[in-house]
Amino acid sequence: MFTVFYGAESRDGLRGLKLILALSLASLALYINLYVFQGMLPAIAEQFAVLPSHASLLLSIGTLSMAVSLLFVAILSDKFGRRTPIMLSLVALLVVDLMFLFVTSFEQLLWVRLLQGVTLAVLPATAMALFKEQLDTKQLLVAGAVYIAMNSLGGIGGRILGGLFSQYLSWSASVWGLMLVTLVLAAPALWLLRETTAGFIPPPHHAQKRDMLTGFWLHLSHPSLRLTYVVGALAFLVMVNQFSFIQLHLMASPYNLNRLEVTLIFLCYLSGTWVSFHSVKAINHFGHKRLLPMGALMMLLGTSLTWFAPITMIILGFLLSSLGFFLIHSACNSYVAVTAREHKAKATSLYLCCYYLGAAIGGPLLMPSWLALGWHGVVYTSSLILLVLFGVSRHLARIK
Secondary structure, eight states, X not given: OGGGGTSSOHHHHHHHHHHHHHHHXXXXXXXXXXXXXXXXXXXXXXXXXXXXXXXXXXXXXXXXXXXXXXXXXXXXXXXXXXXXXXXXXXXXXXXXXXXXXXXXXXXXXXHHHHHHHHXXXXXXXXXXXXXXXXXXXXXXXXXXXXXXXXXXXXXXXXXXXXXXXXXXXXXXXXXHHHHHHHHHHHHHHHHHHHHTOTTOOOOOOOOSGGGTXXXXXXXXXXXXXXXXXXXXXXXXXXXXXXXXXXXXXXHSTTTOOOHHHHHGGGGGHHXXXXXXXXXXXXXXXXXXXXXXXHHHHHHHHHHHHTTXXXXXXXXXXXXXXXXXXXXXXXXXXXXXXXXXXXXXXXXHHHHHHHHHHHHHHHHHHHXXXXXXXXXXXXXXXXXXXXXXXXHHHHHHHHOO
């Protein structure tokens, strides 16, 4: 997959590989910080004396803060560049992690999480735009595939790490552990980003105030991009919230898994990591748009398999759903990067804003089904949403 870098001039090829490695490490740090608290909710509820349902606000407020901040970061990125904001955000992330040590109430914890969401928005808002500015089309596909794969590994690592922290460590020890992991990943990412500075072509600047919102309107008025944003939102709405409700299902009878054991279901993300690494071949063979209904059907079949009680069926279903979801996400992310010819960071940020807003509204949307019918209610409602996703994907595939 990386042979596309060897055909380029050696110095440019090496610089491209360093850039991919830098943003991959930064991505791991970002998604570990975003999802680590999902595995720690019982411990957080106990530490700050709140109900577990209230503790879940920590996830929603971080996702919402990140989603909204993506749009503002895109404006600043188009004006001031990509690398410097990414480097500053990694340093800020370490500072915010340190602030978690000093919170004394759940309200303070929410405010720090809100601030963390702002720092986490910088990398996803700028990464694909930076790749597109510095790599050719073939290299961009490889970079996007590796970057999305690292996103999935960060999501897996963060949730399982949270389960380990919750099971064996105190709150303060968990925060120190999170800081250490962030530092180990952020330090080499910062060094590599600094190493790749020489020879970079600066991004175009859109300095006039009247132009700041032009890019957003430009991309929203593009029929294919607009539908791509909807596809990403619907796919992530189902995917991330199914993983939340299945934990509750597996902690209840007859499974009775503990806090750590239940987070192991996130290992099913590994099928998504695999398909992300191989998405370049699939995109080249089928094209971006044709992959989307295929991914939706995989998610629908995987969701259907989880209806059955044996845990092997549940695992198989989530493996298939993860594969379909990351096929969709890889294709959407790459399509947005390739299609947007100007205001590139705004195009990516709009996609990710819709993507994370989908995740934020998915919990409240699926909650009534969970309360009424348990996991079977979640499967039923998710299947209806996935049928809508399939229809939208088919329509998008027909647009030239």
